[in-house]
Amino acid sequence: MKNFFKKYGHVFAALALVLTTITANSTCAFFIHQEKLPEGAKALRRF
DSSP, X not given: OHHHHHHHHHHHHHHHHHHHHHHHTSOOSSSSOXXXXXXXXXXXXXX
């Protein structure tokens, strides 16, 4: 298992960055609840 993360860890890190960027630039699909973004994610916004 340790070798798996060593081999594919960079893929998971890149995927997490992409998903955070997409989430920072969109709103919640449910109009009732939308959590506040962390300060680190606000730097990834495009506007």
